[in-house]
Amino acid sequence: MGRRTLVAVARPDGRYDCRIAHWGVDADPIAQSRPLGNDWTASAVLAAIDATHDRLVVLDGSVRTYTVCWLDPTLSDLDDIVLARTTDADAFRRWWVDRKDEACRALDSDGCDPETVRRALLASLRNRASSVHCPDDASFLRGDR
Template sequence: MGRRTLVAVTRPDGRYDCRIAHWGVDADPIAQSRPLGNDWTASAVLAAIDATHDRLVVLDGSVRTYTVCWLDPTLSDLDDIVLARTADPDAFRTWWVGRKDEACRALDSNGCDPTTVRCALLASLRNHASSVHCPDDASFLRGDR
């Protein structure tokens, strides 16, 4: 299974050169990705991400990895995401996929309200990740917050 990853390389002027990797990135995000576009704003970077992405990697002197977490339990709104930062993105992704599967099963089998399930997912996520960022706030791209 692919691990679609958006790589945002910070430029000195505060804009971003973006790259895409369909099989994820590890040690060398530049070598493992291909160019997608230059001179993007922070808002444009975040607007490019939806639930079809697995991760966002930001290169700004360091490498910061954010997991894309799809909150919509009805699996219909690809833009209903948040970005989560943890010390171990692989372990976190495994946990998140399991948690999301549980939530979707609860919605299907118990007839739970989708809004309630989504809120529970977000609360669980905030308790498990070191930071959680909504895609309408690009401020975290300018430094780890």
């Protein structure tokens, strides 16, 4: 299964050169991705991400990996995401997929309110990840160390 990853390479002028990898990236995000576009603003980087992405990797002197977490338990709004930073992205992704499956089952079988389930998912993320970022705030791209 693909692991669609957006790679944002910081430029000295505060903009980004972006790359895409359909099978994820590991040790060398540049070599494992192909060019997508140059001279993007931080807001444009985040606007490009939706629930069809698995990760965002930011290269700015260090490598920071964020897991794209789809919050919408009705599975209809691809833009209802947050970005979660963790030290072990693979383990976190497995945890998130299990947690999201549980939430969707609760919605289907227990008739829970979708917004209540969404809030519970977000609370779980905030308790588990080292940081959680909404896609309408690009400030973390410039210094979430």
